[in-house]
Amino acid sequence: MFRVTIRGKFKGLDEAGRAAVLAVSGAAYTEAGTFTHDRGLSVFTFRCQTPGEDEEEAALRALEALDAYGLPYEILNLAATDLREIKIRRR
Numbered sequence: 001m002f003r004v005t006i007r008g009k010f011k012g013l014d015e016a017g018r019a020a021v022l023a024v025s026g027a028a029y030t031e032a033g034t035f036t037h038d039r040g041l042s043v044f045t046f047r048c049q050t051p052g053e054d055e056e057e058a059a060l061r062a063l064e065a066l067d068a069y070g071l072p073y074e075i076l077n078l079a080a081t082d083l084r085e086i087k088i089r090r091r
Helices: 015-023 055-067
Strands: 002-010 034-037 043-050 073-082
Touching: 002 055, 043 055, 055 073
Parallel strands: none
Antiparallel strands: 002 043, 002 073, 034 043
């Protein structure tokens, strides 16, 4: 399982697009993805949790989830974290 974070900016977002982004705003990682954004809805962070064998496959699935919203965007940064590699330190 991977958590993918995509930072980008919207290009020409219309009222329907603005409503779609506001409807799925949140900071959680979900399979459908959630948006956090600036007040003017010009830049965003898209968080998506997706299965995958490697970082590249997970990134492609996250991009597909972002594309499913049908919004015009430009990617500024993309990062994927493999949850299998996270170590939990117990006290």
